[in-house]
Amino acid sequence: MIKVEGLTKRYDRTVAVNNISFEVEKGQIVGFLGPNGAGKTTTMRILTCFLPPSEGTASVAGFDVLQSPMDVKRHIGYLPENPPVYPEMEVEEYLTFVGRLKGIPKADLALRVREASEKCAVAEVSKKLISKLSKGYRQRVGLAQAIIHNPDVLILDEPTAGLDPKQIHETRDLIRSLAGAHTIILSTHILPEVEQTCDHVVIISKGRMVAKDSVQNLTSRLRGQEAVAVEVTGGDNAAIQQRLEQVAGVSRVVARDTRDGRHSYEVESLPGCNVRGDVARAVVESGWNLHELRAVALSLEDVFLELTGAGQAAEGEKQ
Amino acid sequence: MTNIITICRKELKSYFSSPIAYLLMAMFAFLFGFFFWNAVGYFVSMSFQAQMSGRTIPMDVNEMIIRPLLMNVSVIGLFLIPLIAMRLFAEEKxxxxxxLLLTSPIHDMEIIVGKWLAATILYACLLGISALNILFLFAYGQPDWKPLLIGYLGLILQAGGLLAIGAFISTTTKNQIIAGAVTFGACLMLWVLEWVAGYETATWATVLSYMSVVRHFEPFSKGVIDTRDLVYFASVIFLGLFLTARSLESLRWRS
Incomplete structure (x- = not known):
């Protein structure tokens, strides 16, 4: 449904997007993941024909963004980072205006407006001025605007940015419910969002694509490898660390901090080894007190930090 | 075409659902009322003088009231047009x-013409208010309606040209105040260009004074339609809208 090949976008001297290629199948939800300023928005703007690419090609629903932008625009619903709403308009009036812009025939217009407002749960505020709406409602009006012409492809730029936790939850559910009928690309810098809503993920950092895989594959890269948080009292910091390092299957022990005589560590194990029992035994047998022993979940976040190189930078700061 | 109407309707709605349209109308009504009162007062005192001295001076409502009024309105326009044009694109940016507009399946030119048309219609609405005063002239005198109509046509053409330039300036910034100030400067410049013709006869001076808006509006105020003036206003409108289109396009390449 979406095909991007060797996409590059340059501004003067800076390269915002550097040689990105990926494909999205019909009905998939793909998450664009990357730190702020990674080139997510630029890529989306190219796909929506707002910006032309410097190099490479992008096509949506079989239409090239440079050769037939009108056809691409007809097949895309786009929600920019700030919902493009007119505060002086009423919700229904705004959606009708967008419907006309998108070329919905007059006869279907009222029906489509109603459908979109019901899907995005803005029907009850349809007569309200957009300027009077909360951020959450505005975001939903923005979504309603994006789906009003029933586009094949939905492009959502940080759809949950600036919302409160409840609204974030609702928006994610809404996006999930739109999948299937629409192919969706959404960008975010929030990792759990990708884990919860997307099938596939494209990770971008500094304009380059660093990974492209299904969410499952990416997280299972780390499966089998485990980290354990350990808190011990009654011993000497160096001695405890040394003892922990001797436990079979432990690959690395990182001392976290010491407070009121409590020493905490993060024990990383080799893939396939469950070291929790051995760690507990080692601590107790040495005559120390085991205060806490807890598995630390390795999530997409770790993959992400590893891939974008931010992990090393963060650890460097700690040391 | 339907897209132009869609955009135009939305713009008009924006003007009229914010205080802008009403504020401009009130200002215009007040200023025009003052000018009208002055013009009529002058006319009345002249006719008294004529009666007292016993001489018969030709008293022409069109020549003595309507024409100076129209010239005044075209000056008020200089101040009002930047206020109308400044938000056209700066606000959306x-x-x-x-x-939303640039990722919808409509052409840039449809957006531009729609917005420009709405601004011109708003200006025409302002002018409409002056009809109230003009009606009094018809109630108590016999002015000729044809030159009056041509005068209004001239005012609308003038506004169309300046609004097209204002639309272009509005695409270059996100700040409405800057857009308004620069547009005002441009309007004023186009107005006073004619002054150079007062002391200089070289070709450049002739060219400059030809570019002056007032020079091409004046014949309309007398009720004269000259194709030269029509061509002038048509080219200003075309140039303004063309620059707007190029500027909007460059937004895609630069932003």
Whole structure:
């Protein structure tokens, strides 16, 4: 449904997007993941024909963004980072205006407006001025605007940015419910969002694509490898660390901090080894007190930090 | 065409659902009322003088009231037009709604013409208010309606040209104040260009004074339609809208 090949976008001297290629199948939800300023928005703007690419090609629903932008625009619903709403308009009036812009025939217009407002749960505020709406409602009006012409492809730029936790939850559910009928690309810098809503993920950092895989594959890269948080009292910091390092299957022990005589560590194990029992035994047998022993979940976040190189930078700061 | 109407309707709605349209109308009504009162007062005192001295001076409502009034209105326009034009694109750029317009399946030119048309219609609405005063002239005198109509046509053409330039300036910034100030400067410049013709006869001076708006509006105020003036206003409108289109296009390449 979406095909991007060797996409590059340059501004003067800076390269915002550097040689990105990926494909999205019909009905998939793909998450664009990357730190702020990674080139997510630029890529989306190219796909929506707002910006032309410097190099490479992008096509949506079989239409090239440079050769037939009108056809691409007809097949895309786009929600920019700030919902493009007119505060002086009423919700229904705004959606009708967008419907006309998108070329919905007059006869279907009222029906489509109603459908979109019901899907995005803005029907009850349809007569309200957009300027009077909360951020959450505005975001939903923005979504309603994006789906009003029933586009094949939905492009959502940080759809949950600036919302409160409840609204974030609702928006994610809404996006999930739109999948299937629409192919969706959404960008975010929030990792759990990708884990919860997307099938596939494209990770971008500094304009380059660093990974492209299904969410499952990416997280299972780390499966089998485990980290354990350990808190011990009654011993000497160096001695405890040394003892922990001797436990079979432990690959690395990182001392976290010491407070009121409590020493905490993060024990990383080799893939396939469950070291929790051995760690507990080692601590107790040495005559120390085991205060806490807890598995630390390795999530997409770790993959992400590893891939974008931010992990090393963060650890460097700690040391 | 339907897209132009869609955009135009939305723009008009924006003007009229914010205080802008009403504020401009009130200002215009007040200023025009003052000018009208002055013009009529002058006319009345002249006719008294004529009666007292026993001489018969030709007293022409069109020549003595309507024409100076129309010239005055075209000056008021200089101040009002930047206020109308400044928000056209600057506002959309600031709020990000420009992304909606530019990613919708409509052509840039449809957006531009729609917006320009709405601004021109708003200006025509302002002019409409002056009809109230003009009606009094018809109630108590016999002015000729044809030159009056031509005068209004001239005012609308003048506004169309300046609004097209204002639309272009509005695409270059996110800040409405800057757009308004620069547009005002441009309007004023186009107005006073004619002054050079007063002391200089070289070719450049002739060219400059030809570019002056007032020079091409004046014949309309007398009720004269000259194709030269029509061509002038048509080219200003075309140039303004063309620059707007190029500027909007460059937004895609630069932003």
């Amino acid at each position: 600031r709020s990000g709604t420009i992304e």
